[in-house]
Amino acid sequence: MLGERIRQIRLARGLSLRALAEKMGCVSAQAISNYETNKDTPGSSVLLSLADALGVSPADLFKRTTVRLGEPAYRKCASMSQRSRHALQSAVTLQVERHLEVEAIFSLDAHRALELPSSFREPIARISDVEGRAYELRRHWGLADHPIENLIEVLEDHGILVVCVSEDSKFDGCTYPDAEIPIIVVNDNKPGDRFRFDLAHELGHLVLTFPECWTEKEQEKAVHRFAGAFLVPESRAIEELGKSRTRISLLELSELKLKYGMSVQAWLHRARDLGILSENAYRAVWKMLSARGLAKRELGEPYPLERTSxxxxxxxxxxxxxxxxxxxxxxxxxxxxxxxxxxxxxxxxxxxxxxxxxxxxx
Incomplete structure (x- = not known):
């Protein structure tokens, strides 16, 4: 319906009824509300004004390519306001519809079906099991153990639609497991290495199955480790750092960040998870980072931000x-x-x- 479409685009643009009315300058907020609830129909001149204020064509207001996303899962972020969540949902819907529309031009399926190893049907038993799952998925997708140059391309080549939105730090990412196609949404208002880790993290939420008794905290720990294992397999981490270290230089970590697109902090967690660094050694390096003001600020050159293409x-x-x-x-x-x-x-x-x-x- 036209009203639903107007509301969807308005929310995606982050506009209130009053703000849109002010941009148009020819109708009231109440009139727009009547259009959105289908209590009234805008005339041709108002339609042109609506389209111009919303940054779309009049035809776009009648476009019927639709997608049902379902509810977002996991990191929805409770600190986001209800209005921000609605705006995010509408923005994601618009982007997904645009993807589907252009692929329909070439009579393409939205994306190839997501194929996972058969073992992924079973829930993991321990957090450490994600190491094997990450390795299996990389092998199933033909990635070997080399650094992943463009993670977005890998995900989209294997049936997952990646939607990038620019939000504040309150939002990291989410998935839509019940949508017509698998969707990962990530915040691109972040450094490239953090962006890639969020992508891998949401991939874990999308593909892993957990025991019903696991808490949300346990699941988060598992997908966090999965993200590190998917970006840097165990064999590569040991090859780069060695099997056991008492100290690691910041130069090593900053160079490895640029090679694998994974942050210094994530590398430290990875080394601890694999037993390369003991808990005491891990704390010592973290203390050194904190003393230099690098506990929350990333060390070294920023990693380039990936884009969907x-x-x-x-x-x-x-x-x-x-x-x-x-x-x-x-x-x-x-x-x-x-x-x-x-x-x-x-x-x-x-x-x-x-x-x-x-x-x-x-």
Whole structure:
């Protein structure tokens, strides 16, 4: 219905009824509420104003590509306000619909079916069991034990849709296990290494099965260890650090962060989990980090932030082949038409272009 669509896009833009009315300047907040609840229907001039204020085309207000997400699971973050949760849900729904729409242009399934090793049907018995599950999944997906260059690409190549949202620090990520396709949502307003760990963490929530008696805290410990094991298999961690260490230099840790895309803090946890560092040795290194003000601030150069690319590639292909108009391509990418031209010419999105310009001015 039109009203539901207007409300969905408004929430995704983080606008209240009053804020949208002020942007439009031609109708009241009550009138918009009547449109959203289907008590009234906007005329053609109001529709144009609505679309302009919401940053979409009038046709987008009638688009019927829909997806049922179900409820988000795990790290929904109780500290988020109800309004923020609704806005997040609407933003995710819009992004998923755009993904499905452009893939339908090529008569593609949304994503290939998620395939997991047969052992994943059984719940793990101990937290340490996730080491084996992470190894099995990497082998099943043909990843061997090498560093993963682009984790988003790996997940999307194996049937998981990754949706990136820019939220404050109150939100880390969540999954939608009951959606039509497996979905992981992560906050990209973070350093690249933290972003990758959150991705691997949510992957653990999506694929692991736990005993019914386990508490949420036990499950979080398990997926936290799974994330480290998926990013850095045990064999590689031992090869890089050795089987047993009494001390580890910060230089080693900062270099390994850049090689594997996993933070210094996560490397420390990984070394302790595998027994490479004893509890006392782990605390000693952590004390050294704290003394240097690095307990909450990451050591060394930042790791680059990954971006989803499958959707952008398909939209560019559809537009270049004349299958969709430039305005539709811009809408599917969430860009203005002028930004679309810049993206197609430069081969970068507007955020990447801004980052490159900033780097070049240094």
């Amino acid at each position: 499958r959707h952008r590639r398909l939209v560019a292909r559809a537009y270049t082949d004349g299958m969709i108009s430039e305005s539709r391509a811009a809408e599917l990418l969430g860009l203005s038409v002028s930004d679309l031209h810049q993206v197609l010419m430069d081969g970068q999105d507007h955020e990447q272009s801004s980052a490159a310009a900033t780097a070049g001015s240094r």
